Amino acid sequence: xxxxxxxxxxxxxxxxRTDADAPVRSPQVGTWTTILGNDGADLASAIQTIREIGAxxxxxxxxEDAFPGSRLS
Numbered sequence: 001x002x003x004x005x006x007x008x009x010x011x012x013x014x015x016x017r018t019d020a021d022a023p024v025r026s027p028q029v030g031t032w033t034t035i036l037g038n039d040g041a042d043l044a045s046a047i048q049t050i051r052e053i054g055a056x057x058x059x060x061x062x063x064e065d066a067f068p069g070s071r072l073s
Contacts, residue, residue, distance in 0.1 A: 016040045047072065 016024055016039065024040035034053075036046045050059045063070055 016022065018024075022040075024043050026041065028041050028044065030048065031042065031045050032049050032052070033042050033045050034049055036042065047059070050056070060071065063072055
């Protein structure tokens with residue numbers, strides 16, 4: 001039961017559009033957000049929020065785990 005509840009709390013973002021008109025590629029007004037929107041349009045806001053709450057090291061570790069040798073800048 002605990003494992004099932006844990007897995008249910010995961011978020012998957014495997015459906016982002018990647019074309020030139022995708023929301024994630026469009027300019028957005030910055031806002032504080034702890035949850036990435038379904039279309040990814042607030043990606044920059046989510047990354048900045050993570051940095052502002054002091055979780056830079058967790059973000060950097062996640063990026064390194066997913067894409068060895070990579071970093072966000």
